[in-house]
Amino acid sequence: MDEAPRPAVSALTSMRATRWFTTTPVAEEQLRQVLEAGRWTGSARNRQPWRFVVVRSRAVRQQLATLGAYAGHLATAPVVIALGVEEHAGGEDAQFDAGRAAQNMMLAAHLQGLGNCPASFFPAENADRAGLLCGLTPPWRVRTAISIGHPAPTPAGTSAIPAGRLPLTDLVTEIPDQHH
């Protein structure tokens, strides 16, 4: 099933958020591969608690862009994938699985040379509004959308969220085996 050579893990550690895009459209086949990566993601009891809404409409993207404090990139990306998540039971579990699918889709974009950035819709009324705009009704809830496009340089003077990470010594503890 995995006929291509196995990539290095650096493909997974090198992805950074891209908030600026050129006007070049995303090829249909590239988008399809992104959606396939979402589709094949694992989930608890294989329930696949997600739906993907491909938003090309500029008018809808512009409205989505107003529904989160850091969602402006949704207006300027050539295509946006809104993520509907089934939240009627175990919302946190479903959001965990949705995060897995989002990561897989973002990596599929990254591996094809496309930039991407997730946006969160909040507070809850904004997530409700995003769901309406995307044509999804409960139990489907739209808290997140992903911008995808060909990366453009970040404009000068744009303030950025620091992109560093905590060192492993701060993140990791170990519970050793007493027998070793």
Added chain:
Amino acid sequence: MDEAPRPAVSALTSMRATRWFTTTPVAEEQLRQVLEAGRWTGSARNRQPWRFVVVRSRAVRQQLATLGAYAGHLATAPVVIALGVEEHAGGEDAQFDAGRAAQNMMLAAHLQGLGNCPASFFPAENADRAGLLCGLTPPWRVRTAISIGHPAPTPAGTSAIPAGRLPLTDLVTEIPDQHH
């Protein structure tokens, strides 16, 4: 930063849960690459709402294995990574980001030829107990752990959760641009 050749997207769609492992240990460098993949995952406002607990202790793994209906593989895997997630505010957002980190770590295992499987701790009291076993206190909450090891064949007669996926036609809707 990404010096290795870019892999095909098939590396992302080919991962399946592995619940059976050989007794071969996971090499330290392989485990480190898995943790680095978790560490470099993106998160909302780069808050990195996660901690990773590497559980080698067989006694602790055996107790964790009792804390979820499908968690038995935690007892038999050579190493388990328990995921502490910061839940004091916006639990669903943090779980979404934790799902992203989990997916990145599982893919890092997969790309190195290792099998992996996530387990969920539930109900809430079991997540509390998992946190205690892992030495984490609130706001850190342990709902999930990932088994990692060299894959072994699934024993005959083992019932499996169906591994198929819904077709894209069931998962995807489109909001086209009116101007095209």
